[in-house]
Amino acid sequence: MKNNNLLKRVGALGFPLFGAEEYQNADLTLSDMVRSGELRLWEGFPVVLANSAQNGSFSYAKVNRYLKKAFQKSSLVSLVAMSLALYKFFNLKFSWHKELFKALSRNMQKQFDGYLRNLKKDGNLNVAGREMSAHRLKSVFNNYFNQSQAKLNELLSVKDELSLEYSLSQVFSPKQKELFLKKLKREKLTKTEKEYFSRAVKKKVLALANPEMHRLSQKLLE
Numbered sequence: 001m002k003n004n005n006l007l008k009r010v011g012a013l014g015f016p017l018f019g020a021e022e023y024q025n026a027d028l029t030l031s032d033m034v035r036s037g038e039l040r041l042w043e044g045f046p047v048v049l050a051n052s053a054q055n056g057s058f059s060y061a062k063v064n065r066y067l068k069k070a071f072q073k074s075s076l077v078s079l080v081a082m083s084l085a086l087y088k089f090f091n092l093k094f095s096w097h098k099e100l101f102k103a104l105s106r107n108m109q110k111q112f113d114g115y116l117r118n119l120k121k122d123g124n125l126n127v128a129g130r131e132m133s134a135h136r137l138k139s140v141f142n143n144y145f146n147q148s149q150a151k152l153n154e155l156l157s158v159k160d161e162l163s164l165e166y167s168l169s170q171v172f173s174p175k176q177k178e179l180f181l182k183k184l185k186r187e188k189l190t191k192t193e194k195e196y197f198s199r200a201v202k203k204k205v206l207a208l209a210n211p212e213m214h215r216l217s218q219k220l221l222e
Helices: 004-012 026-036 039-054 060-066 070-089 097-102 106-121 134-171 174-184 191-209 211-221
Strands: 124-127 130-133
Touching: 026 039, 026 060, 026 070, 039 070, 039 130, 039 134, 060 070, 070 097, 070 106, 070 124, 070 134, 106 124, 106 134, 124 134, 130 134, 134 174, 174 191, 191 211
Parallel strands: none
Antiparallel strands: 124 130
């Protein structure tokens, strides 16, 4: 594959064959993916389309305008129909996918049904005259989807940690918070730390754990 610039742009839009962080013109990149005819890039088309559409940076009309030849425009329609079938297979619902589906001709909507059947049977899909493996399409999409989910979970985990840190800081002094976390992690406390924990920290923990206190606190926040 010779077009390294295209690979970098594709990477920036969710299909990182090579990494890239700068802003990319999603419509131009998608049109270049169509023009390339590279199966490896076509396999990543559903990933880039989903990421671009979710970010609000996808315009079907603009992608279509970038493509000058009739067979390229036809390939775009087929790739979009295949992508929508793949989303359907994974039971993914996007706010934009219904409008995109409605924009397909009746024949292409039938083609969508055919793609979906082949994805379910794990057979090959004929996309714009090219044989594409259902197994490969599902594996590639699932791989990047899982990576995105892992990143989201990581961000949520960090957010939860920051929220916990803030909440602890509202109740405990820095030293008390340190002992609270050490105790929670079952780390060994020195004799002095144990005494201080029992004398100062444990009382606050018992108060926080009191269900009636929790109920009343929730009521005050209503």
